[in-house]
Amino acid sequence: MAEDVLRVEGISTRFFTEQGQVNAVEDLDLRIERGEVFGIVGESGSGKSVTARSVMDLIDSPGRITEGAIRYRDADLAAAVREDHPEAVDGEFVDLLSVPEAVRRSLRGSSFSMIFQDPMSSFNPSLTVGEQLAEAAEVQRRASANPRSTRARTTSAEYSLGSYALSTLMPSKRYVSSESRDRAVELLEMVGIPDPAKRAEEYPHEYSGGMLQRAMIAQALAGEPDVLIADEPTTALDVTIQAQILDLLADLQAETDMTILLITHNLGVVARMCDRVGVMYAGEIVERGTLGDVFDDHVHPYTEGLLGSVPDLQGAAGRLEPIPGNVPSLLDHEMGDRCYFADRCPKAMEECLSHPPEYDAEGSGEHQVRCVLAETEYDEARALPDGYFEDGNGSTGAVDSERPEHDAAEEPEPEVEGR
Numbered sequence: 001m002a003e004d005v006l007r008v009e010g011i012s013t014r015f016f017t018e019q020g021q022v023n024a025v026e027d028l029d030l031r032i033e034r035g036e037v038f039g040i041v042g043e044s045g046s047g048k049s050v051t052a053r054s055v056m057d058l059i060d061s062p063g064r065i066t067e068g069a070i071r072y073r074d075a076d077l078a079a080a081v082r083e084d085h086p087e088a089v090d091g092e093f094v095d096l097l098s099v100p101e102a103v104r105r106s107l108r109g110s111s112f113s114m115i116f117q118d119p120m121s122s123f124n125p126s127l128t129v130g131e132q133l134a135e136a137a138e139v140q141r142r143a144s145a146n147p148r149s150t151r152a153r154t155t156s157a158e159y160s161l162g163s164y165a166l167s168t169l170m171p172s173k174r175y176v177s178s179e180s181r182d183r184a185v186e187l188l189e190m191v192g193i194p195d196p197a198k199r200a201e202e203y204p205h206e207y208s209g210g211m212l213q214r215a216m217i218a219q220a221l222a223g224e225p226d227v228l229i230a231d232e233p234t235t236a237l238d239v240t241i242q243a244q245i246l247d248l249l250a251d252l253q254a255e256t257d258m259t260i261l262l263i264t265h266n267l268g269v270v271a272r273m274c275d276r277v278g279v280m281y282a283g284e285i286v287e288r289g290t291l292g293d294v295f296d297d298h299v300h301p302y303t304e305g306l307l308g309s310v311p312d313l314q315g316a317a318g319r320l321e322p323i324p325g326n327v328p329s330l331l332d333h334e335m336g337d338r339c340y341f342a343d344r345c346p347k348a349m350e351e352c353l354s355h356p357p358e359y360d361a362e363g364s365g366e367h368q369v370r371c372v373l374a375e376t377e378y379d380e381a382r383a384l385p386d387g388y389f390e391d392g393n394g395s396t397g398a399v400d401s402e403r404p405e406h407d408a409a410e411e412p413e414p415e416v417e418g419r
């Protein structure tokens with residue numbers, strides 16, 4: 001087994017909005033091994049992007065990571081910050097939430113880099129694509145003469161405010177070397193943009209959506225990141241190009257031993273790309289494991305629902321068919337204490353009115369599931385009656401979680417088997 005490169009421990013990310021507190025990510029754990037592709041899959045609104053942005057330290061007001069640790073393994077970094085921030089260091093791991101922002105930012109590009117859902121958001125409209133790629137490459141070039149080494153970056157001087165300003169506020173052109181400009185063209189070529197030297201001179205708005213998506217991938221790869229977070233990297237593209245981009249990512253991953261956290265709606269993409277996968281619902285990972293665990297031995301009815309609607313690989317552009325019902329709002333006062341999927345779950349039972357922990361499940365040693373079915377057989381005698389949640393039960397935080405409120409006495413006897 002490869003060593004862990006990232007350990008996300010119990011992070012909660014909340015947005016404090018006028019409507020109330022949104023628990024977008026709740027007490028989430030994640031362990032990612034060096035060189036693997038870890039997938040996060042789930043419906044829209046389940047917290048995938050917020051998870052990614054939390055790891056990248058890109059949560060803006062009114063949002064905040066309120067709890068947890070994000071431990072990144074980098075022995076040189078650990079050595080460099082140990083003296084000033086001993087509490088942040090655990091062996092070779094550094095908790096990115098316990099070091100100053102300047103240190104976190106210095107890791108962007110060369111340690112962590114992200115491909116966003118919306119390509120336009122990662123480009124400055126007033127600079128050419130080539131200039132922006134050159135800047136991204138320049139950060140890496142400065143960081144280290146040897147692309148896979150962190151040594152140059154982790155001398156203590158590198159964490160001074162001066163270098164911070166240089167790497168994040170670096171104005172265009174003037175500071176960019178001709179090597180970096182050449183590298184920009186090379187990167188565009190690598191992601192399959194025709195006539196790259198000419199396209200490098202163009203502005204983002206002159207690119208089509210698919211081309212811009214490619215350019216963004218080039219930008220994310222410019223720093224030769226240790227960990228690449230790819231949030232729906234191919235959703236906007238047509239099927240043929242999606243396949244090409246996924247192949248490209250897989251090739252680059254294999255060549256560089258890059259670690260990828262891949263976020264997608266599409267289980268076909270997971271099957272094609274990932275080593276392990278976490279299924280996300282309502283801000284939590286509800287089932288995780290190897291592909292075998294999740295595709296063949298899944299326990300959670302939500303996973304089952306996603307699989308029931310898995311688009312085939314050809315139709316990779318297709319989004320998952322919706323499972324009946326809606327993803328919860330994640331507003332704290334509406335969440336209650338139950339299993340968050342219970343209101344949509346065909347197998348919801350009385351047990352599901354308290355929030356399930358993660359249970360170990362059969363399969364690989366990695367298989368875990370946040371569902372009572374991991375240790376209890378489904379029993380119709382304890383099934384919640386149809387429409388239970390529509391009557392307002394169990395959907396608000398105000399509900400007394402000790403005992404279901406519904407008239408248990410009047411519940412019809414479960415129908416005799418054979419239904």
Ligand SMILES: Nc1ncnc2c1ncn2[C@@H]1O[C@H](COP(=O)(O)OP(=O)(O)OP(=O)(O)O)[C@@H](O)[C@H]1O
Binds near residue numbers: 022117
């Ligand atoms: N800036 C914000 N302010 C308030 N709520 C937010 C903000 N950003 C995200 N959220 C909420 O956090 C929850 C999770 O959103 P997130 O974008 O992570 O979902 P997702 O799984 O990435 O969905 P999609 O597949 O549509 O991208 C949603 O309920 C969303 O409304």
Ligand code: NI
Binds near residue numbers: 048049117
């Ligand atoms: Ni998203």
